[in-house]
Amino acid sequence: MSKPVDVGSLKTGSYVIVDDEPCRIVDLTKSKPGKHGAAKARVVTIGVFDGVKRSFVKPVDAKVEVPIIEKKTGQIISVLPNAVQIMDLETYEIFETPLPEDETLKSKLNEGVEVEYWRILGRTKIMRTK
Helix, strand or coil: CEEEEEHHHCCCCCEEEECCEEEEEEEEEECCCCCCCCCEEEEEEEECCCCCEEEEEEECCCEEEEECCEEEEEEEEEECCCEEEEEECCCCCEEEEECCCCHHHHHHCCCCCEEEEEEECCEEEEEEEC
């Protein structure tokens, strides 16, 4: 799920969808309108799930899609070799999500630990432990 937003209203640290991938904005520069055109914004982003750097240049009045991020709490049921089983603490639904790449976060994941996970565009990612 996403919503359309003007490029001019984006801020560094917010999220946007680039090439069907949710990304966090790390750099945003806006140019002034010139003799033959509108002001433009150059946006540099890093993918939430894959960590790939992406950038685009668009007029500030153009529309871009911003993902709707669901921030939820879950409890780890089991840690598998390359995934984690999590039970949502509101709906008690059990699902699997891939292990995070961050080694310090990965070392804290044990059975019974509560984690905050984000659900973006039908995909989940563990963000931190509680």
